[in-house]
Amino acid sequence: MLDRLKRAYARRNNAAFWRWKLAQWTGSPTAAVSNPLAAYPLIVRTRTTDWSVYQQIFEEVEYQCLPGDLSPVVIVDLGANVGYSSAYFLTRYPACSVIAVEPDADNFAAMERNLRAYGARVQTLLAAAWSSPGRLALRTDAFRGGGAWARQVQADNDGKIEAIDIDALMQRYRLPKISILKMDIEGAEVEVFKGSLDWLDRVDVLVAELHDDSSFGPASPTVIPEMHRRGFRSWTHGELIVFRRPKVSDSR
Numbered sequence: 001m002l003d004r005l006k007r008a009y010a011r012r013n014n015a016a017f018w019r020w021k022l023a024q025w026t027g028s029p030t031a032a033v034s035n036p037l038a039a040y041p042l043i044v045r046t047r048t049t050d051w052s053v054y055q056q057i058f059e060e061v062e063y064q065c066l067p068g069d070l071s072p073v074v075i076v077d078l079g080a081n082v083g084y085s086s087a088y089f090l091t092r093y094p095a096c097s098v099i100a101v102e103p104d105a106d107n108f109a110a111m112e113r114n115l116r117a118y119g120a121r122v123q124t125l126l127a128a129a130w131s132s133p134g135r136l137a138l139r140t141d142a143f144r145g146g147g148a149w150a151r152q153v154q155a156d157n158d159g160k161i162e163a164i165d166i167d168a169l170m171q172r173y174r175l176p177k178i179s180i181l182k183m184d185i186e187g188a189e190v191e192v193f194k195g196s197l198d199w200l201d202r203v204d205v206l207v208a209e210l211h212d213d214s215s216f217g218p219a220s221p222t223v224i225p226e227m228h229r230r231g232f233r234s235w236t237h238g239e240l241i242v243f244r245r246p247k248v249s250d251s252r
Contacts, residue, residue: 014059020044020051037061038087040117043110050082050110057084063092063182065237066207067244072096072179076169078129079184083111089180090118097121099173103128103153103161104138123173128153129185130163131195137161139215152186152214166192166199177202187214193222200230206243 016033023031024046034041035058044050056062063085072093077086080100090098100115100122102108108126115122128136130153137159139152153161170178181203183189189208200206206227212218224241227234232243 016044016054016058017051020046037091038084039091040087042084042087042114043082045082045110053081053084057088060238062238062240063088063207065235065240065242066180066205067242070180070205072204074099074175074178075180075182076175076178077101077182079182079186080107080111080124081184082107083114085182085184086111086115086122087118089182090115090121096179097123099123099125099169099175101125101127101129101164101169103136125162125164125169127162127164129169129183129188129192130165131191131193132163132165133168134163135159135161136163153188154215165195167196170199170202175202177204180205180207183208187211187216187219189219190214190216190222193219193226197226200227204245206232207240208243209239210241 016035019033020031028046030043030045032041033044033054037058042054044054070093073096075089075093075096075098077089077098077100080086080102083100086098086100089096098121100111102111102124103126105126108124112124115124130136134155135157136153137156138161139154155163183192183206185192189210208223210219210223212220224234227243232245234241234243236242
């Protein structure tokens, strides 16, 4: 009961919420909202799960779990959805650049709109992370209730979506290393970890939502032991798990 009252109070005093609600009531497909954790205004679609994602990123601030002493140069956002997490990273770390990867064409279009103001600091890629290059298609069955925030992909030689592995992505963008790799790809992290994992030696921090209930099989038994075997330290925060490579000073 107390949590419901807190949420109701927060909504009453939340200008973004009422802009989104007004757009719903008037039949507008989108609402323009602002948040101090994003340097530029954002678009929230009214008939999708965008508002739920917005709440996770900007109200629950789920990525506050990242270490406070980071000065990332390059952040790769796998499963960037409509760009809210990328906007948060670009604002929190004003010296970083972001590569935002999203497989769903509608989400991708919204993402490009949300990130356009950041200019050359962000590059977008319509693709899905996978174990090897190939072609993919969106699954038609619903995962976790369906919605734009839970798009899954599957192998399909005739698919319209590019499959890209992390090594290939790093080669394409000429990345010697990745400061932060964010991974929220609806279970496909299992597939990513089936391929070559040499790229992990060039990642400083991996922050991921591991899905143990997807058609790919449970992710935690695949990802967590491998990360620990490679010397990463880990901690959890809500639905997220953060893996950090020990600093030189930590290992002395």
